[in-house]
Amino acid sequence: MALVTGFDANASGRIASLAGAIAGSERVRTTVITVLSVVSLVALWQFGSMALPSSVLPGPVRVVSALVANVLQGDIFTDIAITLGRIAAAFAIAMAVALVLGFSMALSRTAGIFFQVWIICGITIPALVTILTLYMVVGLNDTAAVLGAAAPVIPVLAINIREGVKGIDTRLIGMARAFRAGRRQQIVSVMAPQVAPMLLASTRFGIGLVWKMVLFVELLGRGSGVGYKIEFFYQMFNMTEVLAYALSFVFVMLFIEVAILGTIERRIFRWKRN
């Protein structure tokens, strides 16, 4: 009986190496375009700074040397650490609440209808109002700051998670049930791997939003952190330091995004490659 697949081991090896070569040249291409993208962005900044007075828009060289001076001097790390701590706390709160909301809305019709109104209100209320209200209610302290940074992110994150959970392939759960997989095996082996990519995407999205909110709450009502420093130097008309602090945090966030989340993503999506 001939069930020839037309695919012997040699051929599959050749195809694999060919695919490797294609992936290799694709990587070079991606790198080149990325480098060009960064260079053109810095060039735009440079041209802008040449057109405007340096007190309004200092150029990249000036800002980077200010940043280097700050790093050598060391105080900037305290502010970065404080801001990172607030981001971590606010993100943890936002994610925990959004997970509960998102999962319950996806799995229960009642919860879906009930929280729908909350979510719409949450999205509609401007973050500024939420933050100011929390500062008034809770007081001008770190608790209010962290809650204020978390609250505006929760509704958007919850919607993301709800859609992700709704996207679970129920046919695979049907398969697991037909083969009599236990509840535990169903959750660990069938549900969790389907939820993981969505959780990662939500984490990315959530951290990106929370970090902007944290700067905002620091600017509005805190005496420490990167957001406070940016506001402080702005009041002093020192745009070089404003941009140096902003740039320092761009680097920190890039590191988290590329080095940490990117690595996790490549692991999770191993099966999607080729």
Add this chain to the structure above:
Amino acid sequence: MTYPFRPPAPVQAAMSQISLTDIHKQFPGRGGAGGWKALDGVSFDIATGEIVGLLGPSGCGKSTLLNIVAGLDDTYEGTVAIQGKPLAEQIGQGFRVAYVFQEARLMPWRTLRENIEFVLQAADFPRTEWAGRIDRVLGLVELAKFADFFPLQLSGGMQQRASIARAFAIEPDILLMDEPFSALDELTARRLRQSLLTIWSAFRTTILFVSHNAFESTFLGDRVLVMSPGPGGRIREEISLRHIKRPRDYEDTALFVESKRVVESLQRHMGNRPEHH
């Protein structure tokens, strides 16, 4: 083979492994109204090692019957007995059911090997047996080289072959198949039917399958049960195909003669009722 496989069960037409008696199934209607009578008094037996096809138009309750035999649906009237004992009792006692769906339903983030490991784990096979079982079943469907490939790296036909291998890996007491080849092009489907019979001849597993393809049912089955269209699906005719010799060959004239008979029966029992979906 060095690992403990059960010897193939001898074909014993006399002994019925599974018997369904007077199965009725009513789906509740929305808002308490009437509902849908899916099955209206279905009775039949399946012998050990037999391949039985349920043939009928869509909406005749074929898949509902499969779910009942799989133990996934227990809201029905009538009895399902496994070697004389109620199905519900047997399922906890190591009675193993495997399923081949219309789609392969492999987990895309697991390799073929890992997909089969999933069902071996679910069926409580000791870990030491896994590799041997996986190699054997993948070899039987000619996918041995692809054990460590991810499903999305393979064609639809190869994925479905892997899902057949997965089903046989746990050596089920009964294998249920719900339109297993209807999503494939005819050429691929033909090769897969051959592949299925090859792996079946190594295990002699009892198979109950559902199809709306008369030729397919004739090619695979020892018997075909022709069902009337829903609502109230029931078995109208039983056609024995045991005289068509195995291993079966697509060129066998007996196959064409019999499949014509099956088509005629199907047409006779379709009646003039509009098709339901």
